Amino acid sequence: MSQGLLSGYRALDLTDHKGFVCGKILAALGIDVMKIEKPGGDPDRNIPPFYQDRKDPENSLYWAAFNTDKRSITLDIQSPQGQEIFKKLVKNVDFVLESHEPGFLDDLGLGYQSLCDINPRIILTSITPFGQTGPYAHYKGSELIVSAMGGVLLTNGDPDRPPVREGPDSNYFQSNAAAAAGTVLAHLYREKTGQGQHVDVSQQEVAASRSPSNLLVWMFDKKLIHRSGNIRNVGARSTRQFWPCKDGAVFWMFAGGRERASVNQALAQWMREVNFESPFLNISYWEAFDVIGLPKETINLYQESIGRFFMKFTKKELAEEGVKRGVETCMANNPADILEYVQLRERHFWIDLEDPDGQKTLTNPKHFFLCNHTENYVRRRAPRIGENNDDVYINELGLTSMDVAVLKEAGVI
Amino acid sequence: MSITNNQALTDIKVLDFGWGLVGSITGKYLGDFGAQVIRVESSKRMDMPRMNPMLSMSSAKNPDDKPWFTHLNTSKYSLRLNLKHPKAKEVVERLIRWADVINENFSPGTLTKLGFDYEFAKAIKPQIIMVSGSVYGQTGPHANRGGIDGNGAALSGYLDATGWPDRGPVIPNVPYGDVLVPLISITAVAAALDYRRRTGEGQYIDSSMLEICTHQMTPALLDLVANNNLQTRNGNRVIHAAPHAVFPCLGDDQWIAIAVFTDDEWNHFCRIMGNPSWTKAPEFATLESRKQNEDELEERVSQWTRNHSAEEVMKTMQASGVPAGIVQSMQDLYEHDPQLKDRGFLVDLEHPVIGIFGHPAPPFKLSETPAQVRTSPCFGEHTRYICTEFLGMTDNMFNALEQQGVFE
Structure with missing residues (x-):
């Protein structure tokens, strides 16, 4: 059992940072993904952070994070010779992934139609800020911009400050998962019918599709959800879900109802045992306690008191003791906590991959999901610039080393 | 069905x-x-x-x-x-x-x-x-x-x-x-x-x-493992762009998101604001210096965006290839956005x-x-x-x- 669900298929990856993750996911499924870089290296190798803070195209940890398992060849697809080589490669692959401005590949004679003429089975997956069509198709985007235009950003943050972005590049990540899904669905259809297709992912649409409930609140009730700090705003049921503690924060949903009775009772019991005074202790019949229908002031009173209680503990104390007591407090992990987290360790979530210097190893996330009959996970560090040129150009495409030297001289590879 | x-x-x-x-x-x-x-x-x-x-x-x-x-x-x-x-x-x-x-x-x-x-x-x-x-x-x-x-x-x-x-x-x-x-x-x-x-x-x-x-936390995890650098919250800022923030515009809770990565984008951005003299100061000449003076940079940009509608800023910026986008509400998505409608x-x-x-x-x-x-x-x-x-x-x-x- 050493192969992935899609081992044996091949992809060419022309993406920039907007689309790295799609190929990473496909490579973890076993697809041979060849990253095509400009001669000299992909410009997005300049994205920080850098390995040992040494700024160098081979040291970008952002690049390293999201290009695992790929092979790298250098090729200038803007030169006529480069285009010929690209077309030869297209004959023998199953997928092409890209994130250029719509029309860019068409202008080079490498658009979907041209690729189709070469290989009618080809699946072209395009990941762009606003999609292939429409009045904003040529607008520039970034994680922040697509989050803004997709309606995610406005509702995120404190009420007294501007909207604030999600920490990681979340909308990029979501749209790359969407692209991977579309690519594999298209592949299924292709294997059945022989027909390839063009997969079109708009990062704005992916962001917009994340908020069905907020959208409905406008569509039906003409109300807008507003920024609410650490309260998840869901109308009348809005309560605090996120609480600072001594050294960080915990996630804990303040809610009532029968389902939360035992949790609330356990919290009250804990308060009582450490002689913490709280209006929460005046509640006697937990089955009947609910925050729905309570005046806002009363909810705030409870929340203020619970907040003071959590402040007495560290996040680890709250996570460990809280769970033991059935309070279900959940730690907000920072990167250091994540690496130590027992659940991830026990599920063998980590894999050590060679560092950019080839001297030591770096801990990386391993699988996107677990499967019983196949192995689908990250195995190899991201490639160095053009690391696989000889593999691909000489061993697979049949060029001579002389040809390669000439092409290098001409700046094509 | x-x-x-x-x-x-x-x-x-x-x-x-x-x-x-x-x-x-x-x-x-x-x-x-x-x-x-x-x-x-x-x-x-x-x-x-x-x-x-x-x-x-x-x-x-x-x-x-x-x-x-x-x-x-x-x-x-x-x-x-x-x-x-x-x-x-x-x-x-x-x-x-x-x-x-x-x-x-x-x-x-x-x-x-x-x-x-x-x-x-x-x-x-x-x-x-x-x-x-x-x-x-x-x-x-x-x-x-x-x-x-x-x-x-x-x-x-x-x-x-x-x-x-x-x-x-x-x-x-x-x-x-x-x-x-x-x-x-x-x-x-x-x-x-x-x-x-x-x-x-x-x-x-x-x-x-x-x-x-x-x-999706992998870059931050590698930064910790390789560099012992523990990343945490940083508002809207990122290391490799400035300005990279959300700015107030005309109207109630109206905002524009702007992300300037390259020198070329910065030059267009300044031109669209009318090349105010502060943009020529050494504090804002390079990405590095803009990062060092980011509070002041954001305040200066806000003073300009405040007098414009978010839509106007987006359209002028995008016409020159500067990444900018309205911070849209669900109302905007549902009623106004021509891109979502078209697609x-x-x-x-x-x-x-x-x-x-x-x-x-x-x-x-x-x-x-x-x-x-x-x-x-x-x-x-x-x-x-x-x-x-x-x-x-x-x-x-x-x-x-x-x-x-x-x-x-």
């Missing part, structure tokens, strides 16, 4: 025990792309989106007047079935024989307790593909803990990274892992279907929200109780086999139809089971 046969998942049959967001959306996408999806529901355990009276048009009692449930469950059939009923097994066995894929996101262990887990399904149909969604995964010391979207966000480091450096983290007002897990799960299911086609072998897929969400982001569907309203299309478009989104079913709407047409029961068999209360 007419489906043309040129869909990616035509002929694929899905037994859908999904609920909440993760399970519902996973089944929905499979249905939107042509699979026949039977959603199993029971009055003994109503799905939360069927009951949540979030909107004024929704009642606490009627399971069929919830636009939210409808959004999450397009393109499915609904089968009413009490899985705890002693005779439920007769129906479930038929469902498994019918199905190619089983989708579920009960708390880990629940299907085993009910007697309908992967081993059971595999014994009936060796080629079955089953996908389980959960927060922690199906194994490991925390597998049995309860959890929702916020737990996945907290545990994966997403929450700690989100907010202002001088304040605690903020929680996003949109789902995070709940909408991400389905995309990975359908990728895995589609890949497993292709693997089955080639090898005849089925698959069990274990999708954990915690793990999927942790992947058919919302699909109008008629629901028998709610009427005609817009449903978001799946977030990826397939040129030859576009999604065909159909309205979501009323509670138990297809129970008899499924049993007699799909599962091969006679009317008498169905009636007998119904009388015994299996379809509650």
Whole structure:
């Protein structure tokens, strides 16, 4: 059992940072993904952070994070010779992934139609800020911009400050998962019918599709959800879900109802045992306690008191003791906590991959999901610039080393 | 429910025990792309989106007047079935024989307790593909803990990274892992279907929200492992761009997001503001110096944006290739955004109780086999139809089971 669900298929990856993750996911499924870089290296190798803070195209940890398992060849697809080589490669692959401005590949004679003429089975997956069509198709985007235009950003943050972005590049990540899904669905259809297709992912649409409930609140009730700090705003049921503690924060949903009775009772019991005074202790019949229908002031009173209680503990104390007591407090992990987290360790979530210097190893996330009959996970560090040129150009495409030297001289590879 | 046969998942049959967001959306996408999806529901355990009276048009009692449930469950059939009923097994066995894929996101262990887990399904149909969604995964010391979207966000480091450096983290007002897990799960299911086609072998897929969400933290994790640098909240700022922020515009709660990465973008940006003299000062000449004086930079830019509408700023900036976007509200998305409209982001569907309203299309478009989104079913709407047409029961068999209360 050493192969992935899609081992044996091949992809060419022309993406920039907007689309790295799609190929990473496909490579973890076993697809041979060849990253095509400009001669000299992909410009997005300049994205920080850098390995040992040494700024160098081979040291970008952002690049390293999201290009695992790929092979790298250098090729200038803007030169006529480069285009010929690209077309030869297209004959023998199953997928092409890209994130250029719509029309860019068409202008080079490498658009979907041209690729189709070469290989009618080809699946072209395009990941762009606003999609292939429409009045904003040529607008520039970034994680922040697509989050803004997709309606995610406005509702995120404190009420007294501007909207604030999600920490990681979340909308990029979501749209790359969407692209991977579309690519594999298209592949299924292709294997059945022989027909390839063009997969079109708009990062704005992916962001917009994340908020069905907020959208409905406008569509039906003409109300807008507003920024609410650490309260998840869901109308009348809005309560605090996120609480600072001594050294960080915990996630804990303040809610009532029968389902939360035992949790609330356990919290009250804990308060009582450490002689913490709280209006929460005046509640006697937990089955009947609910925050729905309570005046806002009363909810705030409870929340203020619970907040003071959590402040007495560290996040680890709250996570460990809280769970033991059935309070279900959940730690907000920072990167250091994540690496130590027992659940991830026990599920063998980590894999050590060679560092950019080839001297030591770096801990990386391993699988996107677990499967019983196949192995689908990250195995190899991201490639160095053009690391696989000889593999691909000489061993697979049949060029001579002389040809390669000439092409290098001409700046094509 | 007419489906043309040129869909990616035509002929694929899905037994859908999904609920909440993760399970519902996973089944929905499979249905939107042509699979026949039977959603199993029971009055003994109503799905939360069927009951949540979030909107004024929704009642606490009627399971069929919830636009939210409808959004999450397009393109499915609904089968009413009490899985705890002693005779439920007769129906479930038929469902498994019918199905190619089983989708579920009960708390880990629940299907085993009910007697309908992967081993059971595999014994009936060796080629079955089953996908389980959960927060922690199906194994490991925390597998049995309860959890929702916020737990996945907290545990994966997403929450700690989100907010202002001088304040605690903020929680996003949109789902995070709940909408991400389905995309990975359908990728895995589609890949497993292709693997089955080639090898005849089925698959069990274990999708954990915690793990999927942790992947996007990889640059921060590597920064810690390699450089001992512990990243945390940084507002809207990123290391390699400035300005990179959200600025106030004319009007109430109106904002523009601007992201200037390159010198070229910076020069255009300054020109559009009318090349004010401060932009020529050495404090703002290079990305490095702008990063060092970012507070002042953002204040200066705000003074300019305040006098303009967000739409005007976006259009002028974008015309010169500077990344800028209106911080849009749901009203903007629904009523104004010409891009979403042009691309058919919302699909109008008629629901028998709610009427005609817009449903978001799946977030990826397939040129030859576009999604065909159909309205979501009323509670138990297809129970008899499924049993007699799909599962091969006679009317008498169905009636007998119904009388015994299996379809509650």
